[in-house]
Amino acid sequence: MANRPFPLAAAVTAAGLALLTLGTAAVVASRAQVWALAPADWAALRFTLWQAGWSAVVSVVFAIPVARALARRRFRGRAAMIRLMGAPFLMPVVVAVLGILAVFGRAGPVNVALAALGLPALSIFGLHGVVLAHVFLNMPLAVRMILMGWQAIPAERFRLARALGLSEPAMFRHLEWPMLRAVVPGVLVVIFLVCLTSFAVVLTLGGGPRASTIELSIYQALRFDFDLGRAALLAAVQFAIGAVVALASGWLALPSGFGAGLGRASVIPAPGGIRRWADGAVLMLAAGLLMAPLVAVGLRGIAGFADLPAAVWPAMGRSVGIALASALLATLAALVLALSRAAWAGMAATLPLATSGLVLGTGLFLLVHPWLPPERLAVPVTMLVNATLALPYLYRLLRPEAVQLHADYDRLSRSLGLAGVARLRWVTLPRLARPLGFGAGLAAALSMGDLGVIALFAGDQGATLPFLVQQLMGAYRMEAAAGVALVLVTLSFALFWAFDWIGGRYAGA
């Protein structure tokens, strides 16, 4: 029993996830009349794979040097920078796109500077714009995940390496490379899957129908053609890609096998000279890329503060409530699955990543509608869906650490007779506090920013902050919308940092 701490809870969670993801798709499919894909769907499929692949590779290629520099350098503001790095991933996509446009757009500082130098203007629209936006949104996640990998290399290994007089390349080969081999495939997969279901970024920055994704085709099928069969087929295609990619990553990732350390803070050797400057430049560049759009969002938002509508307060309460509840739900579910050693637990936790939010929402709507007016369930359904969609990230964060924990402490725990809640309290939670805090913060922030299914279930009350932003934009009130967007972004970050801080504090205690 010690191998599987909470078998029943894990089984129930996995079954629930399967029902929510596959079950809702089946409900949509059951209402279908015709089963066929449109010719344009194949072009959408190609573009989807292409942009998601590029986005994942570019994000990781940039993230590795940034994570390495952060892992081995100590400087003033480092902790703040690590926290800020999380910011873009937590931003509502629509807000992030407007921030990127403000910087790289036609009237933005980049093009103004280019024009001043007599250089041709840079267009942000096209595949490169999509990739840039995805890198902006996802690189921070990659940095955090890889940085955690670096920090998870026991400090003793670096000391031993130094005592043995290993050169820097040798140290990379023996310590850092195996860690990257273990961590990077997972990171690539997560970002690929995030971008696989990307919708607003591709549609806004793609520059036209060349840039069309499967998720957009699903939207079109559901909204304009009311072709449930095509929507369900496309959702199945998306699932299949997700499954293939997730399986491939399981095969690519190798266990790092460092063994247990004493849990001391790592001090990774930091070479001086030119490499010090190189690390500095990498960090500056990353900070510039990530911060500039944030600053733009901040400036626009402050200008809109004067027009904040009264509806912002109840919306704020509702958004925070939903975020806290879905963070709790997602964290519990991810912990239960991450501690389970069964293969199906991992599969269940990955399912939501390839799920189309639109199909999930539509399926739930079809399920709920015969029994209750959907708008009465807007809040609980949003909570549930947001928790479901955040769960894969939490699982990915927790799983490697849970595996390590098992390898390092299972025998010890068993020899001490620690089991059940006692083991959870004394062994599991303290070791997992850092990823748990980070993950809960992530779930809360993602829930804050997600427009999600509330749009499908909304009545004339019960607006959340992202919904309010959309309403204001739909009523020409762009400045007020920017103000509410800033409130939303600030609250998302505050929630995230609070959870992250609690996790770090508990881990450090």
Place this chain on the structure above:
Amino acid sequence: MEFSIPDLFRRNLEKNMKAFSLAAGLLTIATGALADTPNLTVMTYESFASEWGPGPQIKAGFEASCACTVTYVTAGDGAALLARVQLEGAASEADVVLGLDTNLTAAATATGLFAPLAAALPNDLPVPFADPLFQPFDWGWFAFVYDKTKLTLVPGSLEALAASDVKIIIQDPRSSTPGLGLLLWVKAAYGPRAAEIWTALADNIVTVTPGWSEAYGMFLEGEADMVLSYTTSPAYHLIAEQDDTKAAAAFSEGHYLQIEVAGKLAASDQGVLADAFLAYLGGDAAQAILPTTNWMYPAKTATAGLPEGFGGLVRPQVSLLMPAAEAEAVRAEAIAEWQTALSR
């Protein structure tokens, strides 16, 4: 033996169940108190029902005389409304659906979910319009809006726009009703030459957005010279922001119309109330509210006339509108044509 996690879950569940039944109880009391007054459920798009749209005033106005309550349920826009009507089918709680446009009415009629109107109200639309199932409540001409202080050489037609190097932002016809409107605009004006026009327009298009608000937001940020919107858009800036820098360009081919309509659902159990609501919507009081809340022309101009600020707007000479059945029939082909032209 310590308690296990399932035990913990059960306790929490019991606690939650108590809270839930308490809430459900309160809800029953609340609805019980309202049981005497009938409720009319109006399904509409978000911006209509929002604090800044016509929804709240129209609700208050109708409730003042109907001895009933009005509840809005919302969907994203006209297309989302139709999808929701189809999802809910005959089991829908809604009595009235408000906010479809004439490009969607053929599909809406085909669902068989709508009931005939009790009475056809007079309207002063720029084209003759009559539909047994749908009553128009407002309308507008699609147009390209620009900033007078920034764009000086304003194209005078779609063809001139396509030949110029003016940058525009449009909406995707697959996810937005203005996007679909432009598609039919080009089709109605150029018929078999539509694909050629789109090919010529391709290099003018900065980007295609999922909805109206993203496109309009980007235009205001200076990402393009013109944006696909309505001839009435400048009125918003003029009336709400005292800003007269925005204008709509008049195109010589004529401008495609968007006529927004409302209809009642056949399965409604409040048929009489739904008829009364539609009559109110077409009447003077409601029609006077629409111009400065929905920023469209009223279907029947109120006796007080149009608000100041609407007077100076561009009024196209020619109005284009495809009959609903034709719009439905050409849509798929026109989308494919558009995709091919812009994918090169």
